[in-house]
Amino acid sequence: MNTHSRKKPRGVLIAGNWKMNHGVAETEGFFxxxxxxxxxxxxxxxxxxxxxxxxxxxxxxxxxxxxxxxPFPIAVAAQNxxxxxxxxxxxxxxxxxxxxxxxxxxxxxxxERRQFFGETDETARKRTExxxxxxxxxxxxxxxxxxxxxxxxxxxxxTRQLLGALPAAGQGAAGFLDGxxxxxxxxxxxIGTGLTASPEQAxxxxxxxRKLLWDxxxxxxAARTQILYGGSxxxxxxxxxxxxxxxxxxxxxxxxxxxESFAKLVAAGxxxxxx
Ligand code: PEP
Numbered sequence: 001m002n003t004h005s006r007k008k009p010r011g012v013l014i015a016g017n018w019k020m021n022h023g024v025a026e027t028e029g030f031f032x033x034x035x036x037x038x039x040x041x042x043x044x045x046x047x048x049x050x051x052x053x054x055x056x057x058x059x060x061x062x063x064x065x066x067x068x069x070x071p072f073p074i075a076v077a078a079q080n081x082x083x084x085x086x087x088x089x090x091x092x093x094x095x096x097x098x099x100x101x102x103x104x105x106x107x108x109x110x111x112e113r114r115q116f117f118g119e120t121d122e123t124a125r126k127r128t129e130x131x132x133x134x135x136x137x138x139x140x141x142x143x144x145x146x147x148x149x150x151x152x153x154x155x156x157x158x159t160r161q162l163l164g165a166l167p168a169a170g171q172g173a174a175g176f177l178d179g180x181x182x183x184x185x186x187x188x189x190x191i192g193t194g195l196t197a198s199p200e201q202a203x204x205x206x207x208x209x210r211k212l213l214w215d216x217x218x219x220x221x222a223a224r225t226q227i228l229y230g231g232s233x234x235x236x237x238x239x240x241x242x243x244x245x246x247x248x249x250x251x252x253x254x255x256x257x258x259x260e261s262f263a264k265l266v267a268a269g270x271x272x273x274x275x
Contacts, residue, residue: 013050015252043073122164142209143188203245
């Protein structure tokens with residue numbers, strides 16, 4: 001039976017989004033260094049501490065193979081997946097294709113997909129719904145822009161994005177209740193900018209999100225769902241962010257590219273679950 005720490009009742013997940021970075025040699029180098037740097041992690045802690053690497057599509061197969069060499073489990077996720085299982089969708093990939101590679105985690109609704117590639121709440125919902133139905137774990141990203149925060153619209157935007165991208169209550173509840181749906185609060189103004197939400201700002205937004213989950217899916221779903229913070233998270237600010245009661249992990253871009261800094265972020269996660 002899981003005995004999650006009192007500080008982190010939902011455990012901690014540290015996920016690294018490589019975006020469009022790392023070729024074959026860099027991927028190989030990352031995993032060999034990261035596996036060495038995390039050799040002190042105890043496999044039995046993996047029910048509380050999750051580690052996930054999100055490489056570009058073309059590195060998924062290689063990354064899945066290398067991840068298997070780690071004594072501590074490392075999940076591998078896709079950065080984007082189509083909601084249809086197959087068909088005339090040039091340039092897209094499907095869930096069953098990922099499953100063939102042993103990949104059953106996916107990121108959905110990242111702000112760069114929304115900003116540059118036309119992702120909307122509606123397409124994020126289609127992806128989330130389809131992927132959950134196919135048995136995937138989904139990390140669904142939401143977050144306000146700087147202008148929206150300055151106009152005091154953070155709660156409004158989080159509400160619209162979250163409720164707009166969540167599956168219909170019945171099926172979505174299954175994803176929440178078995179822990180396959182993870183949310184990531186990623187304020188757009190903090191992504192790749194070096195500006196990080198303060199722990200107070202992060203905690204406030206995470207509380208808004210958890211309350212929304214409670215209202216829509218009930219207490220159990222709200223209590224079980226991991227909500228990650230993302231936006232210029234680094235080994236330097238990780239402890240403060242992870243100390244927030246409603247921050248259940250980190251979604252990391254820039255600082256996940258180097259094995260050394262990603263290992264430090266994972267160590268920060270291990271430290272907080274040991275409290
Ligand atoms: C991200 O892209 O999800 C992200 C959080 O990036 P960064 O850590 O570089 O801000």
